[in-house]
Amino acid sequence: GAVVSQHPSWVICKSGTSVKIECRSLDFQATTMFWYRQFPKQSLMLMATSNEGSKATYEQGVEKDKFLINHASLTLSTLTVTSAHPEDSSFYICSASPNQETQYFGPGTRLLVL
Amino acid sequence: GESVGLHLPTLSVQEGDNSIINCAYSNSASDYFIWYKQESGKGPQFIIDIRSNMDKRQGQRVTVLLNKTVKHLSLQIAATQPGDSAVYFCAESNAGGTSYGKLTFGQGTILTVHP
Numbered sequence: 734g735a736v737v738s739q740h741p742s743w744v745i746c747k748s749g750t751s752v753k754i755e756c757r758s759l760d761f762q763a764t765t766m767f768w769y770r771q772f773p774k775q776s777l778m779l780m781a782t783s784n785e786g787s788k789a790t791y792e793q794g795v796e797k798d799k800f801l802i803n804h805a806s807l808t809l810s811t812l813t814v815t816s817a818h819p820e821d822s823s824f825y826i827c828s829a830s831p832n833q834e835t836q837y838f839g840p841g842t843r844l845l846v847l
Numbered sequence: 848g849e850s851v852g853l854h855l856p857t858l859s860v861q862e863g864d865n866s867i868i869n870c871a872y873s874n875s876a877s878d879y880f881i882w883y884k885q886e887s888g889k890g891p892q893f894i895i896d897i898r899s900n901m902d903k904r905q906g907q908r909v910t911v912l913l914n915k916t917v918k919h920l921s922l923q924i925a926a927t928q929p930g931d932s933a934v935y936f937c938a939e940s941n942a943g944g945t946s947y948g949k950l951t952f953g954q955g956t957i958l959t960v961h962p
Contacts, residue, residue, distance in 0.1 A: 737890075765948065774855055776936060776952045777891065826890050833948040834879065834940070838890035 736760055737829050739839035746817055747847055753813045754842045756827030762807035763829035767836060768800070771824040783810050817846045855934065857957040866924040866960075870937035870953045875918065877939035881950070882911060882922045885934045894922070894935075924958075932960045 736759040746752050756766060765784050769777040781802050783789040789802035801813040810829075814821055822845050828836040860866050872880070878899040883891035897904045897911045897920075904911050910923040920937050937953040 739890075767949070776955050779949060779951070782949055824888075828890075830948055836948065836950060838883075838892070841888070841890045843888070 735831075735835075735837045737827065737837045737839040739825075739827055739842050741842060742840060743843040743845075745845045745847065748818050749816055751813055751815045752817055752844060753811055754825055754827075754844075756810045756812070756829065756839055758808045758829040758831075758837070761829070761831045761837075763810075763831055764807065765830045765833060766804055766810040767828045767830070768802060768810070768812050769826045769828070771826060771841075773824075777826060780812075814844065817844070819846045822846045855955045855957050857959065859959045859961065860927050862927065862929060862960055862962050864927055866922075866927045866931070866958060868922045868924075868935050868956045868958065870920040870922075870956075872918050872920060872937065872939045872951075872953065874939060874941065874951065875915075876941050877951075879940045880911070880913060880920050881938045881940070882909075882920075883936045883938060883952075884931075885936060885955075887933075891936060927958075927960050929960045929962055932958055934958070 738757045740755045768780045771777045780795045781789045781791045783802050783804040785804050785807050791797045804810040824841050826841045827839045830836045881896040882894040885891045895906045895909050895911050897913050902913050908925045912921045934955045936955045938950040940950050
């Protein structure tokens with residue numbers, strides 16, 4: 734149980750395009766979902782916290798107009814990287830929580846912007 | 848152990864040895880701590896957790912120790928195996944607060960187990 738999926742697992746795009754990443758909790762309802770970014774050989778940095786049906790809360794330094802988060806249902810959250818640039822290339826990981834304590838992580842999405 | 852900066856600390860051990868990975872956390876209000884294992888190209892995998900009202904918790908081959916006085920957390924892996932090779936992260940949370948269980952991750956330690 735407690736499986737979280739992400740799609741796509743990797744994506745390559747041209748600079749200036751937008752990329753959408755999906756995060757799904759497959760066997761539980763997630764009241765809260767989190768989006769992280771991880772650069773090579775670094776730790777996970779929280780980007781935003783998303784509660785179903787409400788606006789996401791972004792961490793300091795994360796542009797909400799650049800990283801659009803939608804949490805339309807208790808099993809799906811999406812992160813859209815708008816007008817992606819090479820510096821946005823990173824490993825994006827979501828997690829889902831059914832109880833505001835335990836977080837179950839997805840397998841990550843590797844984004845490469847050319 | 849953990850350190851500030853872009854270069855992750857590393858720990859190399861021989862198969863069968865015990866491993867100890869350390870972590871210093873920052874928030875004295877944190878009351879829930881978790882250790883995660885991350886293999887290359889994958890998401891973090893839960894290993895073990897501990898609440899602030901405990902100082903030790905044991906799992907299968909793993910033990911977590913918590914010293915709140917000095918804000919230090921450690922993960923002990925017994926009889927380390929090559930499959931344990933990965934990056935290990937500690938994470939802290941204020942589960943009793945209003946942060947929706949937001950986690951703050953430590954820098955990570957690269958564990959390499961040699962056969």
